[in-house]
Amino acid sequence: MIKRIEKTKIMHRVVVNNGTAYLGGIIADDVGVGMGGQVTQICGKLDQVLALAGSDKTKLLSAQLFITNMGLKDEMNDAWLSWLDGNDLPARATIGVADLGKPEILIEVVVTAAV
Secondary structure (H helix, E strand, O other): OOEEEEEOOOOEEEEEEOOEEEEOOEOOOOOOOOHHHHHHHHHHHHHHHHHHOOOOHHHEEEEEEEEOOHHHHHHHHHHHHHHOOOOOOOEEEEEEOOOOOOOOOOEEEEEEEEO
16 A cells, blocks of 8 residues: 655655655755755754654665765765764765756755665
């Protein structure tokens, strides 16, 4: 049975099927901060949305991090690793993109997790 959680105008924040939670892309609310601040905000939102699905960050399976400036990758990694326990790291890809809709948006994160 497919469970859809927290509908927005264009999507559901999370769709759960067969023991797996698929989260839509998440960006920071305050995009006036740098990469580290945006990642920290996103991780907080991930905690909230994963909880809605009955999961948490220790059950992450994969992550895709879309960033507009690869020069900020180390700052991104520092914030990401401060959120995660080094033992429960998901499979991950960091994808450089030219644009995420507004110049202030530096990163968008998509994750999949077990429930």
